[in-house]
Amino acid sequence: xxxTLKITLAHxxxxxxxxxxxxxxxxxxxxxxxxxxxxGWEDYHMYQFNLGSPYRSDSIKLxxxxxxDLWGPKYNEYDSLETFIKDVFNHSRKTIxxxxxxxxxxxxxxKPLAKPKEEVLFPVCIExxxxxxxxxxxxxxGFYHMLEILNSPKNSSEKREMKxxxxxxxxxxxxxxxxxxxxxxxxxLKKIFT
Numbered sequence: 164x165x166x167t168l169k170i171t172l173a174h175x176x177x178x179x180x181x182x183x184x185x186x187x188x189x190x191x192x193x194x195x196x197x198x199x200x201x202x203g204w205e206d207y208h209m210y211q212f213n214l215g216s217p218y219r220s221d222s223i224k225l226x227x228x229x230x231x232d233l234w235g236p237k238y239n240e241y242d243s244l245e246t247f248i249k250d251v252f253n254h255s256r257k258t259i260x261x262x263x264x265x266x267x268x269x270x271x272x273x274k275p276l277a278k279p280k281e282e283v284l285f286p287v288c289i290e291x292x293x294x295x296x297x298x299x300x301x302x303x304x305g306f307y308h309m310l311e312i313l314n315s316p317k318n319s320s321e322k323r324e325m326k327x328x329x330x331x332x333x334x335x336x337x338x339x340x341x342x343x344x345x346x347x348x349x350x351x352l353k354k355i356f357t
Contacts, residue, residue, distance in 0.1 A: 164249075166185055167182065167276040167278065167279055168274065168276065170201065170273050172296075175293065175303070177292065178292065179292065180293065181201040183287065186285070187248060189248050190248070191248060192225065195212075197286045197352065200348060204298065207298055208264035208298075209224075209225075212259055217270055222239075223242075225242070267302040269302070284357070286352045286356055288348045291345065293343060294340075294341040309325060310337060
């Protein structure tokens with residue numbers, strides 16, 4: 164069996180999202196890798212899934228050797244290498260959160276959609292929209308500030324430096340380089356998971 168999940172990057176307008184179908188026997192770490200591919204992330208930073216409010220609920224993440232939190236309430240932590248998505252999405256859970264890069268704080272919501280009738284052997288992206296942010300651009304505020312600079316009619320030194328940092332050539336647009344490309348995404352998913 165499988166699950167179809169809509170992954171939405173929070174606080175984006177227009178909404179940036181990807182819809183994927185993944186085998187239900189995937190672990191949450193494997194789901195993390197799927198999200199990295201479909202959202203264009205490069206897996207440079209830590210992550211966690213929250214079963215309720217971000218940072219303030221039970222979480223699923225890689226095990227840590229950090230000491231216990233002595234100051235706040237303790238929530239359950241589950242190992243993402245050993246927790247399967249079917250353990251969460253086969254029950255009544257409606258939406259969970261995925262946090263990536265605790266500095267830039269990329270918050271994603273993951274909403275299960277109707278379960279597909281057919282079985283899948285590896286993840287497949289079936290729908291999406293929007294150019295995703297690049298790593299280390301400063302979170303949502305930095306992302307929109309970057310787009311504002313890139314879309315400015317002025318050819319400022321800041322704009323030239325930004326284009327160089329992004330590897331943009333003359334005539335390139337942010338959307339062209341970082342936009343939703345379903346064939347590329349599915350090729351990358353197939354390469355990693357088959």
